[in-house]
Amino acid sequence: MPFIDLDAIDLRILNALQSDGRLTNQELADQVGLSPSPCLRRVRRLERDGFIRTYRAVLERESVGLSLTVFVEIKVEKHSRDNAQALQQALAAMPEVVACHMVSGTADFIAEIVVANLKAYEKFLTEKLLVLRMIGDIRSNFALTRVKSDAVLPLTHLKREAERREPDC
CATH class of the missing domain: 3.30.70.920 (Lrp/AsnC effector binding domain/regulation of amino acid metabolism (RAM) domain)
Structure with a gap:
């Protein structure tokens, strides 16, 4: 398993983008409590490091x-x-x-x-x-009824570790 180096702000970014990948950088920055430039740097790092694999539309089957x-x-x-x-x-x-x-x-x-x-x-x-x-x-x-699919990944297991890290803006 790769080393996971995420802080609380990274987790907020990942959760926000999982819920709505169409957020503008400004909207995302506002949601996670950063200014736009550091927010964009973090998103680019999360993409580069493989935490964010892709963006796509989820279609109604x-x-x-x-x-x-x-x-x-x-x-x-x-x-x-x-x-x-x-x-x-x-x-x-x-x-x-x-x-x-x-x-x-x-x-x-x-x-x-x-x-x-x-x-x-x-x-x-x-x-x-x-x-x-x-x-x-x-x-x-x-399948008779689709109860749940396309759900966001639960990142709560990373929360305690991330909260101990000092955010690096």
């Missing part, structure tokens, strides 16, 4: 015609590093796969698939997943 979410449990056929890596690469290349995790338990991977409808999922399953030789088994779990 149903509004863009993607109303079916399927959580797919995948078992790798003949467990090997090569099969696992090949599967990871194949899943990462599929735009319908919006999230994927290697897991422990009954499956090797869990992928979150977003498609328009059941017919689109059937096509995805038969034309993209079932053709992959490194897959041994697939279980599909259909």
Whole structure:
């Protein structure tokens, strides 16, 4: 795990930008209690150091015609590093796969698939997943209701350490 060198102001910046990545530098500076120049320097440092990976719009799935979410449990056929890596690469290349995790338990991977409808999922399953030789088994779990997604990361575990640091504006 990389060394995390964040103070309380850095955490306020990260929390504010997670909630609204479209804040202007002036609005962000006002929220975190800095003047604009030091605020912008901190944001640039957080970007450079990899704390902020990207900025993007989060679209409403149903509004863009993607109303079916399927959580797919995948078992790798003949467990090997090569099969696992090949599967990871194949899943990462599929735009319908919006999230994927290697897991422990009954499956090797869990992928979150977003498609328009059941017919689109059937096509995805038969034309993209079932053709992959490194897959041994697939279980599909259909989401009935989305309770929470696209949430901000909880940074409270960093708060105590950051509060001990003297802010460096």
